[in-house]
Amino acid sequence: MKRNRLWMAMAAASLGAAALAGCGQSQDVAPASASGTGTPAPAAPSAVAAPPGSPAATATATATSTGTAVATGTGAAVATGGECTAAQLKASIVTQPGGGAAGSVYRNLVVQNTGSTACTLQGYPGVSYMDAAGKQVGAPAKRNPEAAMTAVVVAPGGSAVAEVQQTNAQNYGDGCELTEVAGVRVYPPNDTASLIAPQSTVGCANAQIVLMTVGTFQPA
Structure with a gap:
């Protein structure tokens, strides 16, 4: 009888110790998943366009814009x-080196800016022969359709040139009506006033015969 009581007392003591041990343990905490999503990093600020008129906007516009070459x-x-x-030009006729061709000669009509400000020449000049009295001799020059159209800025003292092909008047015989020529009358593009490039030669009074072909103004 005493032995049974002792066994029961020992069993009760063992159960009490186990209960105390259970109460003393801390609760398990699940480890954070390595693949879990953490707090996102703050996003980098997006670029903001400079307001119109600001130095940055002006610099960008300048860097990306293109101009027209002149x-x-x-x-x-x-x-x-x-x-x-x-009124602001002076004209002369200059023979090109080796400019002779069968029955004609290639020359340059050179115009110089004698004014104090720059000006622009673009297109064909009007060209015709004139006698010593200033009267036109024969037909005006025809235009060379293959000449390139270029805007030429002529500084004060600077020059521009237009190629002129002059055919020998003697090639046309009696029908030419040979006439002494004292110069070439030149009309700048879009101008009704003219200037004279001195040149001593002969032309055809017959207006049906065209002796000159002129190109557009080009840089000298």
């Missing part, structure tokens, strides 16, 4: 100015 005649680079007029 050829310049002899002389320093200058602003384009307005169209050249006869």
Whole structure:
């Protein structure tokens, strides 16, 4: 009887100790998953366009814009100015080196800007022979359709040129009506006034015969 009581007392003590041990253990915490999503990093600020008129906006517009190239005649680079007029030009006829051809000669009509401001020449000049009295001799020059159209800025003291092919008047016989020529009358593009390039030669009074072909103005 005493032995049974002792066994029961020991069993009760063992159960109590186990209960105390259970209460003393801390609760398990599940480890954070390695593949879980953490707190997202703050996003980098997006670019903001500069307001119109600001230095940054102006610099960007300048860097991306393109301009139109303009050829310049002899002389320093200058602003384009307005169209050249006869009043600010001086003209001369210069034979090209080796410019002789069968029955004709290639020459340059050279115009110099004698004014104090730059001006622009673009297109064909009007060209015709004149006698010593200033009267036109024969037909005016025809235009060379293959000549390139270029805007030429001519600085003060600078020049531009237009090629002129002059056919020998003697090639046409009696029908030419040979007439002494004192110069070439030149009308700048879009100008009703003219200037004279001195040249001593002969032309045809017959207006049905065209002795000259002229090109567009080009840089000298």
